[in-house]
Amino acid sequence: MTAVVERPTHAGRAVRSTSMDVAIALAALAAIAHLVEAPYHFQWWPASGITFVVIGLLQAAFALSLLRSEPSPRLIQVGIWGTVGVVLLYLVSRTIGIPFSPGVPVHGAKLLPGMPLLPDGDKQVGPVDMLTLVAEVALVVVLLGQLPRRARRRTANGLMWCGLSIWGLAILGALT
Amino acid sequence: MKLSRRDLLKAGAFAGAATALPLQRMVSGIDAFSRRMPASKLPTPYSVPFARPKSATPVMSTANKDYFRIDMRATQLEILPGYKTVTYAYNGQVPGPVIRVNQGREAIVRHTNMLPKVHDRLAYEPWTSVHLHGSASLPQYDGYASDITRPGESKDYRYPNFQPARTLWYHDHGVHHTAQNAYQGLVAMYIMSDPLEQALNLPSGEYDVPLHIGDAMFERDGNLLFTLDDASGMWGDVFLVNGRPWPNMQVKRRKYRFRVLNNCISRSLDYRLSNNAPFHVIATDGGLTSEPLEVTHIRHAGAERYEVVIDFSNYTVGTKLQLLNTSPQNNRDYPNMDRIMQFEVTGESFTTLDNNLPPVLNPSSPVMALQESQAVATRAFRFRRIGGAWTINGTTWADVVSSNYQFTLADPLKDSVEIWSLENPSGGWFHPVHIHLVDFQILDRNGAPPQPWERGPKDVVYVGEGEIVRVIMKFEGRGRYMMHCHNLVHEDHDMMGQFNVVDPAQAGDDPMGTLAKPIAQMGPLVP
Structure with missing residues (x-):
């Protein structure tokens, strides 16, 4: 079954579904948040800033x-799993820390694993972070609803296992 | 959207997992205050007796040098009555021992970091760098932020002590952890005297009193609670004077000299006596003023030092006077943060030998004689928050580090005179700006004359909301030195840069040129 992403109007023109409007808004919100935050992250670590720019541009x-057009199921899948990847990256950054992020370049000193460069600086969760995260999670759910039934079931199962894995790691203390 | 209940449950497992941990982290930041010791458990103001920091004893003195040994260790102290607090202490004291020196005698201080490898609560490595604030030390002994001493390492610092008499202080300056280290106790005074000051016969001995004014917040178990308030600052709910909460000091009916240091991490003060009686400022950061400056209050930012003489001779025995705080804007206030300490006048006898406040103190301070016409350059520095980072002219200490410590905000010539305009365009915070190496004179604030208490040599200036403060200074010395905001949370979140005093005849010493060593590799302190 194909997803209904457009509905006919009385004039015969196709318009997007409300769900798709919501998905566009959520993706745009996440894109703007990443692009706005990029300069600050670039100051800390250029690779981090570049990552923010790339994520922001991809989301845009x-x-x-x-x-522009009715998305194919494949594009929706890309949107879902790409967004899941961004969410997972964020989770890692706010829990165990980015393992390959730079240490403080002072004579031989390196950060201990999971130790932030600035005191709590790169593990703080602010309102903008939370808003963006919620937007991305909501985007995943909205996009899931646009998939054909079979793909939707498979993807929902994948998301469930992903979620259970996160819970499991958290319970085991691997994500703190 | 066609999601079945089952699909929604599966997606919910992911959504819940993805948001729960960050949400918990966000809430725990807010929740830090829930661990705060309730006000009912804090001591009643003025119920705890006043204490003075002990002085350090040199391990050896030669004809022209004094040698000191200072160890930094985690030390349990009783700050709040009935509670043990883990502190980071210089030689077991908070504040640390006062180092007393005379002008013209070099001091060599071996600072050894014996702190834990990782802070047990804040999960950071407590590396240190000791800055002697107010000293024109060589760059490699100036406590350059990235010149760190890691736990298990040691470094000998050399202090020239050629400047005029003044109240200095030594404190941690380790990159990105200064606020935490200083908050936990790595602060102490360093008092330098000279013949001019000694000839003035100012109150001395027990009548010359160091006053460290700090603030702290405690957890329910008595340990220090450290919060960053979105990196805007650390604001305590207890005033600590020399490590004692809101103490009561017994004073005799005579003059006292108080060396007041605001060593709060972020808080600024505006203090006065409870009866609004005038008192006299006799010295600022860089030493004696030209004459006693009569004031009724002082707006006092972190790291500034004001030496004041308070005369208790006109009060009857039993009089109680409080030092009260009218908190300047953009501080976070709590109950009892409007009071600092109490003076209780006693009838004890005293000597009158040094009960003196001469009308003239130091009329020939070179920095106070500087004229605008002498300046060969004028530079502007904007202190702003951009995208979460605290910046100076849009740059941070990260720019210095990424340039291998070469990036500078200014390159004044040795022995040149310059005017620097320090600008705070924000209405949301104030910045105590500290320029290392130099003493400066405040020319004006938003075009108006400096405050009455600021009319002496300075090395920190309160740059308030929407203020532009112009200062003039002469760059003696050579090499790279830091300038930064002395709200230590701003400093750690990178409102720090450096300038290079250029001597065409000779390169300055490398601030990273004399690094700390493992303790076992240190030679004898005294050659």
């Missing part, structure tokens, strides 16, 4: 592609 491109 995704929002644009949803805006």
